[in-house]
Amino acid sequence: MIRWHRTLLFGMIVSWSFSLTAAEVLPKGWPKLPVENGSVEIPAQEWPLHPAPRHVNVFIHYPFGRLDRVSGKTGLMLTLHNWGGTGAVGSADPKALTERLDVISIAVDYLQSGKHEGLEAPEPYDFGYLQALDALRALWYVHQGLRANNVLFNPGRIYVAGGSGGGQVALMCNKFAPRTFTCVVDMCGMCKLSDDIAYGLPGGSTLNARWHREPNHPHFLTDDDREIRFIANPAHLAEMKRLGHSAKIIVVHGTEDTTSPFNDAKQMVDSMKAANIDVEPFFVTKNHLDGRTFTSIGHSLGQRTEIVFRVAEKYLRPDSSLFLNKKSSTDFFLREDIRYETSNGAYVISYENGFPTGRFEKKP
Numbered sequence: 332m333i334r335w336h337r338t339l340l341f342g343m344i345v346s347w348s349f350s351l352t353a354a355e356v357l358p359k360g361w362p363k364l365p366v367e368n369g370s371v372e373i374p375a376q377e378w379p380l381h382p383a384p385r386h387v388n389v390f391i392h393y394p395f396g397r398l399d400r401v402s403g404k405t406g407l408m409l410t411l412h413n414w415g416g417t418g419a420v421g422s423a424d425p426k427a428l429t430e431r432l433d434v435i436s437i438a439v440d441y442l443q444s445g446k447h448e449g450l451e452a453p454e455p456y457d458f459g460y461l462q463a464l465d466a467l468r469a470l471w472y473v474h475q476g477l478r479a480n481n482v483l484f485n486p487g488r489i490y491v492a493g494g495s496g497g498g499q500v501a502l503m504c505n506k507f508a509p510r511t512f513t514c515v516v517d518m519c520g521m522c523k524l525s526d527d528i529a530y531g532l533p534g535g536s537t538l539n540a541r542w543h544r545e546p547n548h549p550h551f552l553t554d555d556d557r558e559i560r561f562i563a564n565p566a567h568l569a570e571m572k573r574l575g576h577s578a579k580i581i582v583v584h585g586t587e588d589t590t591s592p593f594n595d596a597k598q599m600v601d602s603m604k605a606a607n608i609d610v611e612p613f614f615v616t617k618n619h620l621d622g623r624t625f626t627s628i629g630h631s632l633g634q635r636t637e638i639v640f641r642v643a644e645k646y647l648r649p650d651s652s653l654f655l656n657k658k659s660s661t662d663f664f665l666r667e668d669i670r671y672e673t674s675n676g677a678y679v680i681s682y683e684n685g686f687p688t689g690r691f692e693k694k695p
Contacts, residue, residue, distance in 0.1 A: 355479050357472070358684070364476030365391060366398045373472050375465050376688055378442060380454050380549075388440040389469040390418055392425040394433055398482065401435065404649055406488025406513075407473055408434040409466055409504065411441075414456070414496030414538070415449035421494040422518070423639040431640065432647050434488065437473055441465035441500065449496075455550045456540040458524050458560050463503035464680075464689050466491075470504075470511075471663050471686040487656040490647060492516035494635045495591065502562045502580075507669060507680045507687060509576040511661040516643050518583045519630050522595040523561045524552070536590055555673040555691065563599040567671045568606035574669065579655060580610045581642050583632065590630035613642050662687070 357363070362371045372386040394400045408428055413421030418438045425436035441462040443449045449456065470489070477484050489512050493501035498520020505515045524540065526532060529552050531539025542552035558564060580603065584596040593614075603610040615632060619625045624641050626633040645653045662669065662682050669680040676693040 355481070357475055357479050361472060364398065364473065364480060368392050368396045371472075373468060375442070375468060376461060378461060385442075387442070387444075387465045387469070389472065390425065390438040390440075391473060392429045392436045394429055394435070398480070401477065401482050401484055402433075403483035403485060404433060404488075405484045406432070406434040406490065406647075407470060407484070407486075408432065408436050408489075408647075409470055409491040409493075409501070410436055410438050411466060411491065411493030411497030411500045411504075412438065412444065413494050415444075415446045416497070417444045422497045422635060423492050423494075423516075424636040427636050428492075428639070431644070433649070434490065434647075435473060435484070437469055439466045439469045453541070455542040455552070458521070458540055459499050459503035460556075460559060460689065462500045463507050464687050466500055466504050467508055467511075468686045474661075474663055475685060485656070486661060487658060488513055488647075488649075489657070489661065490514045490516070490643075492518070492639050492643075493520060494518040494632075495520060495630065498591075499562075503560070505576075505578055505580065506562065506567065506571065506671075507689070508662040509571040509574050509578075509669065510659060510665065511663065512578040513655050513657040514643060514646050515578050515580045516583065516639050517580065518635055518638055519585060519588055519591050519596075519632055521591045522563060522599040524557050525592075525595070529557070536592060538590060553675070555675050555678070558673040559671060559678045563595075563602035564671075565602060565606065568602060568608060570671060572606050572608060575659065576608060577657065577659065578609065579646060580608065581613060581646075582610060583613045583615065583638055583642055585615045585628040585630060585632055587628045588630045611642075 370388050370390045375385045375387045410419045410422045417440050419425050428436040442457050491501045491504050498517040502517050505512050527535035528538045529540050529542040543550045582600055586593050600610055600612045615628050624633050624637040645651045646655045663685050666682045671678045679690050681688045
């Protein structure tokens, strides 16, 4: 009981400190935070393949459906859809997350959401770069909107979960904001842009990201494109740790998954452990199949909302003895650049404006 009161008090103090020490407005062109469950469009970073202003839909679920029911212990949680999905398809249900965990749940139609854009369009599938920036902007928007409305919440409770392509985007969000999340739940996410997936080669994964091998092709996959999307990149994991990464990462993966190959997930977990990242694997075997939560040791896994509760609820609920409550600041608040070196330059994720903007800096 004493521990619970101390945790709640800390969350309220941190919430107030964030509200009082940062600009309490949203930038021009950003919508006001809705007062009830709903969706809004927020500005997104330009897509070089289609240079034009771009916006993404953000779906917001509050506790009991209203902004005024958010309290000093309420957290924030992204729930990210699968490759070709929309809303929270293929991930944890936002309403269930809100009701059981006391969080504002946030789903995002990030770049190339929907069947046509994700699976059929001629452009290569983004595979987590701009998609993660879209999701992080949505998270920042809610985070900043709460402060703009002087609404108490607990910034030590920031979570992300995703399934399949959404699991990969969740991992990329954590990479691009290494000091922001408290817990990450990856369900059968892709771990790297292998040749098999990048070019749709036969005999392996059925995924085809539609990139090209020819250097003169506008959809050519560079070494740098591949390296920034490689979750297990040892140099990037080391940089995340150096910056102060502390989130618990839970990797849920079927041991016979061939769509998002299991061996890639195992390699990623091993690399994270080597980098002293707090990673907890949950590799689904036949012994886990119960016909309800886990129904497959392949890519589908089972009921993904219940999977999140099964593997992570003990870390996400404030009344749990294993509850995780981050005590350090977020990248949104620190406003520093995150820099990941690649073969021919570096990717920089800038938080100069609070929300993230990505760029590639080529070596001279």
